[in-house]
Amino acid sequence: MELNRIVNELPHLNVKLNEPLSNYTFTKTGGNADVIIFPKNQEEVIEVTNWTRTNNQPLTILGNASNLIVRDGGIRGVVLILTEMKQVIVDGNGIIVESGRALIDVSYLALEHELSGLEFACGIPGSIGGAVYMNAGAYGGEVVEVIDWVEVVTSEGEVKRYSNEECEFSYRHSIFQTNDDVILSVKFTLKKGNHQEMSEHMDHLMDLRRSKQPLEYPSCGSVFKRPVGHFTGQLIQEAGLQGYRIGGAEISKKHAGFIVNVDGATATDYVELIQFIQETIWERNQVRLETEVRIIGEEVR
Ligand SMILES: Cc1cc2nc3c(=O)[nH]c(=O)nc-3n(C[C@H](O)[C@H](O)[C@H](O)COP(=O)(O)OP(=O)(O)OC[C@H]3O[C@@H](n4cnc5c(N)ncnc54)[C@H](O)[C@@H]3O)c2cc1C
Numbered sequence: 001m002e003l004n005r006i007v008n009e010l011p012h013l014n015v016k017l018n019e020p021l022s023n024y025t026f027t028k029t030g031g032n033a034d035v036i037i038f039p040k041n042q043e044e045v046i047e048v049t050n051w052t053r054t055n056n057q058p059l060t061i062l063g064n065a066s067n068l069i070v071r072d073g074g075i076r077g078v079v080l081i082l083t084e085m086k087q088v089i090v091d092g093n094g095i096i097v098e099s100g101r102a103l104i105d106v107s108y109l110a111l112e113h114e115l116s117g118l119e120f121a122c123g124i125p126g127s128i129g130g131a132v133y134m135n136a137g138a139y140g141g142e143v144v145e146v147i148d149w150v151e152v153v154t155s156e157g158e159v160k161r162y163s164n165e166e167c168e169f170s171y172r173h174s175i176f177q178t179n180d181d182v183i184l185s186v187k188f189t190l191k192k193g194n195h196q197e198m199s200e201h202m203d204h205l206m207d208l209r210r211s212k213q214p215l216e217y218p219s220c221g222s223v224f225k226r227p228v229g230h231f232t233g234q235l236i237q238e239a240g241l242q243g244y245r246i247g248g249a250e251i252s253k254k255h256a257g258f259i260v261n262v263d264g265a266t267a268t269d270y271v272e273l274i275q276f277i278q279e280t281i282w283e284r285n286q287v288r289l290e291t292e293v294r295i296i297g298e299e300v301r
Pocket of ligand 1: 026060061064065066067082123124126127130131132134135136137138176181183213215219221222294
């Protein structure tokens with residue numbers, strides 16, 4: 001296959017062929033990727049993006065795969081999983097970090113250095129790249145508030161730095177959802193904080209998470225965005241949908257905004273359950289629920 005040439009042409013890269021993506025997604029669902037590459041540094045990302053562009057192959061980027069449903073037919077072309085790119089530098093009030101590092105790690109690193117501003121992120125299980133792409137947020141905080149700049153490689157192979165304003169952040173949105181840039185690294189600018197206060201606040205947020213979210217099951221977090229004027233969980237709860245199942249996917253009994261994999265769910269179970277919820281809430285409340293989770297890849301043929 002044309003695509004397999006990448007193994008010979010870029011032999012120093014960590015490549016897996018025909019690999020199940022269910023091994024990587026937080027929902028434990030999803031079909032196979034033709035090729036997965038785990039770049040160790042920014043140069044390797046650029047090499048791969050140059051190769052896919054020159055060879056006219058599709059490229060898909062994954063961070064921690066905590067906000068993704070990959071359909072059961074999998075992903076054609078090359079998938080880049082960035083979680084081996086984890087370099088981080090703390091410099092004064094700034095933290096410069098590569099996009100594959102876990103956001104949770106960075107929030108605890110900030111605590112260690114008494115740098116305040118990322119406490120809200122201590123339980124968000126994404127990578128830095130995924131957090132920027134999604135403008136991840138929780139408990140009143142969002143990454144937009146602490147980002148200084150974001151460095152990417154564009155689909156033309158150019159390395160480019162965006163200022164915070166140029167990222168066009170809004171609720172669970174950034175400019176990176178509208179282009180093919182690969183996020184390489186990010187600079188956070190934080191404020192001097194107090195270790196004890198920060199630590200107590202983070203413990204409190206983690207207690208809240210554990211009490212409200214079904215963390216004992218695989219899931220992709222909140223499936224839907226918050227619709228203006230409503231709370232998604234409340235709408236789903238009032239419709240009596242909690243506990244409703246399709247295949248092995250179930251609307252969580254603990255948090256109605258989550259769909260949990262309780263019994264060997266497929267991505268198709270997830271997608272059908274999402275559509276069922278959207279249709280039910282539209283008929284009942286005339287509210288359109290838009291997915292926060294990204295649904296990618298192909299149907300089974
Ligand atoms: C239990 C649980 C709790 C959660 N709680 C929260 C929460 O409180 N708040 C919140 O905002 N989210 C939450 N999430 C969702 C998720 O963790 C965030 O959206 C996170 O930011 C996604 O990061 P990721 O690395 O997993 O991205 P992925 O799921 O891997 O990817 C998401 C999207 O980002 C793109 N992407 C990822 N990395 C890059 C990159 N380097 N360059 C370009 N594009 C990239 C992917 O192509 C994809 O379209 C939760 C999820 C779970 C499972």
